[in-house]
Amino acid sequence: MANSTEKVVTKYTAKDFSSDQDVRWCPGCGDYSILAQVQRTFPEIVTEHKENIVWVSGIGCSSRFPYYMNTYGIHGIHGRAATIASGVKIANPDLAVWVATGDGDMLSIGGNHFIHACRKNIDIKILMFNNRIYGLTKGQYSPTSEKGKVTKTTPFGSVDYPFNPISLAIGSEASFIARSLDRNAKHMQEMIRRAGEHKGTAFIEIFQNCNIFNDGAFELLTEKDTKEDNVLVMEHEKPLVFGKNSDKGIKLDGMTPVVVDLSAGEFTKDDLWIHDEFEKSPARAIILSHMEEMPGMPTPIGIFRQIHKETYDEGIERQIANIKSKKGEGDLEKILFSGNTWEVK
Amino acid sequence: MSKVKEVLKLKEVTVRFAGDSGDGMQLTGSQFSDTTAWVGNDLNTLPDYPAEIRAPAGTLYGVSGFQLHFSSDDIHTPGDQPDVLVAMNPAALKKNLSELRNGGMIIVNSDSFDLKNLKLANYATNPLEDESLSGYEVFKVPISSLTANALEGTKLSPKEVARCKNFFALGLMYWLYNRPPETTITWIHEKFKSKPEYVEANEKALKAGINFGEMTEAFTTRYSVEPARLPKGTYRNISGNEATALGFLAASVKSGLPLFLGSYPITPASEILQYLSNYKNFGVKTFQAEDEIAGVCSAIGASYAGHLAITNTSGPGLALKTEAIGLAVMTELPVVIIDVQRGGPSTGLPTKTEQADLLQSIYGRNGESPVPVLAARTPRDCFYMAIEASRIALKYMTPVILLTDGYLANGSEPWKIPDVKDLPEIKTKIRTEKEGFFPYLRDDNLSRPWAIPGTPELEHRVGGLEKANITGNVNYDPDNHDFMIKLRAQKVQNIENDIPDLKVDGDESGELLLLGWGGTYGTIKEAVSKARELGYTLSQAHLRYLNPMPKNTGDVLSRFKKILIPEINLGQLAKLIRSEFLIEVEQLNVVRGLPFRTSDILTKITETLGGNNGK
Numbered sequence: 001m002a003n004s005t006e007k008v009v010t011k012y013t014a015k016d017f018s019s020d021q022d023v024r025w026c027p028g029c030g031d032y033s034i035l036a037q038v039q040r041t042f043p044e045i046v047t048e049h050k051e052n053i054v055w056v057s058g059i060g061c062s063s064r065f066p067y068y069m070n071t072y073g074i075h076g077i078h079g080r081a082a083t084i085a086s087g088v089k090i091a092n093p094d095l096a097v098w099v100a101t102g103d104g105d106m107l108s109i110g111g112n113h114f115i116h117a118c119r120k121n122i123d124i125k126i127l128m129f130n131n132r133i134y135g136l137t138k139g140q141y142s143p144t145s146e147k148g149k150v151t152k153t154t155p156f157g158s159v160d161y162p163f164n165p166i167s168l169a170i171g172s173e174a175s176f177i178a179r180s181l182d183r184n185a186k187h188m189q190e191m192i193r194r195a196g197e198h199k200g201t202a203f204i205e206i207f208q209n210c211n212i213f214n215d216g217a218f219e220l221l222t223e224k225d226t227k228e229d230n231v232l233v234m235e236h237e238k239p240l241v242f243g244k245n246s247d248k249g250i251k252l253d254g255m256t257p258v259v260v261d262l263s264a265g266e267f268t269k270d271d272l273w274i275h276d277e278f279e280k281s282p283a284r285a286i287i288l289s290h291m292e293e294m295p296g297m298p299t300p301i302g303i304f305r306q307i308h309k310e311t312y313d314e315g316i317e318r319q320i321a322n323i324k325s326k327k328g329e330g331d332l333e334k335i336l337f338s339g340n341t342w343e344v345k
Numbered sequence: 346m347s348k349v350k351e352v353l354k355l356k357e358v359t360v361r362f363a364g365d366s367g368d369g370m371q372l373t374g375s376q377f378s379d380t381t382a383w384v385g386n387d388l389n390t391l392p393d394y395p396a397e398i399r400a401p402a403g404t405l406y407g408v409s410g411f412q413l414h415f416s417s418d419d420i421h422t423p424g425d426q427p428d429v430l431v432a433m434n435p436a437a438l439k440k441n442l443s444e445l446r447n448g449g450m451i452i453v454n455s456d457s458f459d460l461k462n463l464k465l466a467n468y469a470t471n472p473l474e475d476e477s478l479s480g481y482e483v484f485k486v487p488i489s490s491l492t493a494n495a496l497e498g499t500k501l502s503p504k505e506v507a508r509c510k511n512f513f514a515l516g517l518m519y520w521l522y523n524r525p526p527e528t529t530i531t532w533i534h535e536k537f538k539s540k541p542e543y544v545e546a547n548e549k550a551l552k553a554g555i556n557f558g559e560m561t562e563a564f565t566t567r568y569s570v571e572p573a574r575l576p577k578g579t580y581r582n583i584s585g586n587e588a589t590a591l592g593f594l595a596a597s598v599k600s601g602l603p604l605f606l607g608s609y610p611i612t613p614a615s616e617i618l619q620y621l622s623n624y625k626n627f628g629v630k631t632f633q634a635e636d637e638i639a640g641v642c643s644a645i646g647a648s649y650a651g652h653l654a655i656t657n658t659s660g661p662g663l664a665l666k667t668e669a670i671g672l673a674v675m676t677e678l679p680v681v682i683i684d685v686q687r688g689g690p691s692t693g694l695p696t697k698t699e700q701a702d703l704l705q706s707i708y709g710r711n712g713e714s715p716v717p718v719l720a721a722r723t724p725r726d727c728f729y730m731a732i733e734a735s736r737i738a739l740k741y742m743t744p745v746i747l748l749t750d751g752y753l754a755n756g757s758e759p760w761k762i763p764d765v766k767d768l769p770e771i772k773t774k775i776r777t778e779k780e781g782f783f784p785y786l787r788d789d790n791l792s793r794p795w796a797i798p799g800t801p802e803l804e805h806r807v808g809g810l811e812k813a814n815i816t817g818n819v820n821y822d823p824d825n826h827d828f829m830i831k832l833r834a835q836k837v838q839n840i841e842n843d844i845p846d847l848k849v850d851g852d853e854s855g856e857l858l859l860l861g862w863g864g865t866y867g868t869i870k871e872a873v874s875k876a877r878e879l880g881y882t883l884s885q886a887h888l889r890y891l892n893p894m895p896k897n898t899g900d901v902l903s904r905f906k907k908i909l910i911p912e913i914n915l916g917q918l919a920k921l922i923r924s925e926f927l928i929e930v931e932q933l934n935v936v937r938g939l940p941f942r943t944s945d946i947l948t949k950i951t952e953t954l955g956g957n958n959g960k
Contacts, residue, residue: 019806021818021819049799049801050804051798051799051800051801051802051803051804052798052799053798054649054650054798055806056646059809066806066808067806067808067819069806070804071804072649072798072804072805072806073805073806073807073808074645074646074649074676074806074807074808075806075807075808075809075810076642076645076672076808076809077642077668077669077671077672077809080638080639080642080669083607083634083638083639083642083643083646084642084643084645084646084649085646086632086634086639086643086646087605087607087632087642087643087644087645087646087647087648087649087650087654088646088647088649088650088798089646090605090630090632090643090646090647091603091605091630091646091647091650091651091652091654092650092651092798092799094799095650095798095799112635112636112639113635113638113639116634116635116639316630319625320625320626320628320630323625323626324625324626326626327626328626329626329627330594330598330624330626330627330628330629332594332595332598332627332765333765335591335594335624336591336595336762336763336765337579337581337762338581339581339582340379340382340383340528340581340582341579341580341581341762342382342383342384342385342579342580342581343578343579343580344385344572344575344576344577344578344579344580344761345577
């Protein structure tokens with residue numbers, strides 16, 4: 001695993017990953033930052049053989065992403081990015097396959113494909129730009145919009161409940177689950193790097209501001225005055241601390257996380273929940289995934305969970321190698337002439 | 346002691362096995378078929394089973410049948426009317442009796458004709474005891490109890506013993522038609538490898554059936570059908586689905602590309618996925634996806650990554666794959682979509698055959714979305730059309746739809762196994778040369794290059810948005826769109842220069858041409874040959890390429906006064922022919938979920954030609 005403090009020897013710069021196409025997102029869109037962080041991080045992840053990168057997307061603002069990356073890429077159809085990416089990866093496991101998608105593309109029309117890609121642990125990296133709105137169709141509510149959301153299609157407020165994407169990914173057994181923010185460049189770069197190093201389905205939910213149709217959706221998490229008190233940056237083997245002066249912590253009270261004040265002297269860091277990304281049980285990752293829904297609790301970013309298990313594509317290659325070593329390379333003539341054959345003379 | 350029994354030579358026989366869905370009739374039929382093929386008869390089969398896996402025992406809707414026509418001559422259909430009906434229960438008798446030839450033979454499992462089963466089959470009185478079967482030769486054989494007697498002393502439960510009765514029936518039929526049991530015995534040993542008690546029981550039941558035929562006084566005659574005079578070579582019996590799977594395996598070998606199948610199980614197409622899942626030592630990758638859309642989209646991804654990529658389905662699945670096929674049209678990626686057609690609309694008749702997806706295949710997408718469409722005409726033709734569909738997809742960088750149907754898929758016939766070196770080599774458009782590369786460059790056929798991820802410096806993007814020619818960049822220009830729409834249409838049209846002419850069987854011109862497509866080939870051929878025996882003069886032509894059609898199609902049609910198009914739909918090819926060639930055609934449309942009966946077509950021929958048989 002490449003350590004971020006080590007100097008990485010690479011033949012590429014960010015520019016090598018930038019295509020000649022004009023970027024056509026709205027000025028001020030959070031997508032620009034995501035593109036920039038990917039292009040900045042990729043020289044470290046992809047130190048050679050840039051031709052082995054494939055970006056796949058579905059439909060939506062986020063899904064224009066492959067056109068802007070100077071790599072191989074497919075701009076697919078709505079909701080199906082994970083399936084196309086799966087085909088690419090299974091066909092050629094030497095390729096590094098990345099998916100750019102949005103909350104509508106991946107969780108509404110593509111929901112079925114999302115859960116099955118996670119379940120199968122196909123080695124694809126999914127960056128889901130979550131702006132909690134339909135942007136490209138101009139402002140209808142999405143499956144991650146908060147209940148009561150007023151949009152063009154819900155003039156009196158939406159009555160349905162949103163998906164919790166992190167919880168859904170954990171429940172679907174994705175093997176790497178993280179969250180980041182469009183406005184936190186350094187953190188996002190770290191998450192992209194870590195996803196790139198992971199083998200298996202990696203899912204990063206990126207809170208992304210749509211400044212046209214859902215401006216300020218993540219304001220509390222990104223504005224200078226409020227972000228430190230509202231964002232909890234999870235780090236492996238470190239206590240869950242947040243707040244302007246790192247003066248608040250999270251303690252687990254049974255199954256309930258509670259905020260404790262570290263400045264009063266009653267609690268110290270030793271009393272806090274120590275985050276373990278590799279914990280076998282998904283129970284605490286699920287608690288973390290729901291934390292932001294609890295009043296007074298911060299929104300966690302970072303890696304909720306990662307586990308190592310055989311990927312789908314590895315399993316397929318292993319079987320093929322096994323069968324080949326048992327039966328030898330396939331012989332078409334032998335197969336055609338197998339079964340009950342007879343001679344006509 | 347039994348007498349030496351007379352052996353009567355027959356030219357051809359049609360047998361139908363019928364019983365409960367759980368009675369193993371499909372197995373019995375396919376074993377009889379394999380043995381019959383192995384002894385060298387020509388044959389043609391029609392499995393006919395309900396969509397329910399195990400409908401309540403004894404009911405009419407639970408009846409599963411398997412019809413088999415075998416001959417010492419060349420044959421093309423599963424036979425209109427069975428000569429022999431093997432009925433394992435009253436429901437099977439009731440459901441199939443009307444199809445049996447007058448005077449035909451009925452072998453029943455008399456043990457099953459109890460009050461309960463008679464009631465379930467809606468018999469007021471026992472047909473074995475009243476006069477209702479007087480027009481037939483009836484053999485009442487207590488198959489259940491004879492099987493139980495034979496298996497006395499085995500460790501099987503009474504329920505397991507009962508399940509062996511189909512092998513008893515098979516054994517009896519082997520005896521009656523003079524077939525050796527060896528291929529079935531080998532099969533039993535292979536199938537139940539891990540359960541020696543089943544091997545013993547099934548083999549015992551099979552042999553008990555043979556011995557019963559030998560010993561009983563009831564059967565005084567047995568029959569033989571001499572081997573057919575087929576062309577020299579090595580043969581095997583093959584079903585359409587197996588031939589399809591092998592065809593793609595061959596296309597993979599011949600193109601040097603690994604095969605990828607993205608698929609979701611659907612009747613009657615699932616077997617293709619099952620067969621191909623076995624060929625891992627060829628590097629075949631089968632991906633059982635979460636749904637039909639994921640099946641085709643994963644194939645598109647695998648195609649982009651340089652595989653021979655295919656997806657298989659039936660009508661409802663083709664409908665779901667529609668949007669993705671459009672993506673393959675736009676991205677100009679080779680993908681073969683196999684539609685094993687079944688009865689529709691909606692869920693329709695999942696286990697029955699139909700030809701009603703032709704227009705869906707040619708036109709059923711948003712936008713101007715041209716796709717080549719091919720159709721296999723016999724079970725063994727599925728092999729060659731799978732190779733041909735792959736060749737066209739790879740040469741023209743396009744999705745191709747290959748149509749088969751439930752009848753071809755499940756039906757089987759003897760196949761002269763081809764020499765691998767005689768199969769065509771398949772060229773691909775793979776490009777590694779950096780100099781002058783653009784993703785949408787065109788060759789003389791208007792086909793674009795295939796630059797595969799992993800190839801240095803050919804990085805490019807494809808997608809569903811309209812493309813500029815040559816560069817492949819997203820382009821919204823009105824004139825470019827018009828240009829590209831026409832270019833894609835022309836590319837598919839160009840395939841007409843690359844496929845064989847439509848062949849006419851019979852005179853090249855005349856009063857009547859029967860024009861068909863797909864799985865009706867055998868029946869039309871049979872009907873034409875019968876009409877000729879009656880003195881009629883007529884010709885037959887059969888389309889294997891539906892889009893584009895062979896270049897000479899219009900010319901062929903123009904040489905006949907009347908064109909008759911039999912189809913198992915309401916006239917989809919007829920519509921195409923009318924609109925394409927501005928000619929009138931006659932239609933024959935029977936949509937019963939079953940293949941045509943030869944007599945359906947023959948009647949229509951005589952109607953069309955009137956008394957005009959030249960006599």
